[in-house]
Amino acid sequence: MNLSYIATLMPALMQGLAQTLKLFALTLIFSLPLGLVFTLGSISRVPPLRWVSRIYIWIFRGTPLMLQLFFIYYGLPFMGLTFDRFPAAVLTFVLNYAAYFAEIYRAGIQSIDRGQHEAAKTLGFTPWQTMRYIIIPQTVSRVIPPVCNETITLVKDTALVTAIGVGELLKAAQGAVNRDVNITAYAVAALIYLAITFVMTMAYERLERYFSRHQKKEG
Amino acid sequence: MPILQVENVSKQFGSFEALRDISLTVEKGEAVAIIGSSGSGKSTLLRCVCNLEKVSAGQILIDGEALVSTQSGVVRYPKEKEIRRICMKTAMVFQQFNLFPHLTCLENVTITPIKILKQNKAEALANAKRLLQLVGLEDKADSYPAMLSGGQQQRVAIARALAINPDIMLFDEPTSALDPELTAEVTAVIAKLAAQDITMLIVTHEMEFARSVADRILFFEDGQIIGQGSSADFFDNQQNERIKRFLSGFQK
Structure with missing residues (x-):
């Protein structure tokens, strides 16, 4: 294992990483709001x-991703619906993650105290206004903690799309390993996944702090 | 015309009769206190008046408008929208305050006028500040409820209720979750409102408070009103043995 070898791997891995991140981002963008619809x-x-x-x-939630x-x-092609690999991957992930987020x-x-609904009702809020202004913001x-946890799982789940031939990070690493008969690419891929989840964990801690600001006693 | 008319109201939870043929009226500017042992139906009555519970029979009129009526045994409520409009003439203060924890005190008071009543923002804000001042908490406007004591939270809840400019304030054991010291600051605020002739119906276990604030006292037992009278008469001239026994339990 040497650095110049790793350097030769990087272009392919970075291309794979770009696909991984694209799948990750598209899944979140669509499944986070879609989950609310199902909720x-x-x-x-x-x-x-x-x-x-x-x-x-x-x-x-009841069948394997x-x-x-x-x-x-x-x-779906048997029912006349054909997707390219990447759109098929995005569609599956969005549908799957929306179900998890919905739950x-x-x-x-449902963990919000009944008194919140009652207070809003006596102030003249409609059920929808209660949801929008009182329940959902709380x-x-x-x-946030369970959603963040789920998105870390998502980073790793993106590797599953290798199975339908989408050229994401794991697929790129696999290609290099097979070609060079050298597992270095797997190790580099692992480090990249770790780096992503590490950055996310850091970001989520800040997010959690921000959103729990009203729970703290200050001044 | 009375602000609140309750006529022959009954409420059943399964086979339990929480209210049995209750009738009462509250006139404009009056402060009426309901006392009685726990489980006697006091809170249930308030909850029926503000539509948190549906009655099983009877009629409730708020400012002359029927929230519910019963004709030949059929209970009839108007459409949801109409119910909301009528019930906004009442405002409830809860035992557990039920402030919105994600909003500052000021926002707790302004959210209803701005988002629900669509009032002008600047006006709503000025009014909210005036109300927070009335309850003595103008300096806590930007604090979140979790940063306040129970007594302070309840005073914000009173300001929030006043912000919808109700015809009648309903207090459901407003001090039962508070220790004696905090109780005093809340009862002082309610007394101040009573002195301004704000109409109110108060369910309470604080006898001294009921005596000093209320014009009239109603005594509930087993879902019925078994005694009532002007505040002075009720406490000093009580003839009913059952009520006397209840009151003596509170004398120290």
């Missing part, structure tokens, strides 16, 4: 909305 559905007072949301969450990936990439949000929303600070 509101799953606690809705309209039975069909509730059941559709709950069945959706049940399916996507890899299987969902195969289903969407290899299975995290639901737990957060839920944010409560769900």
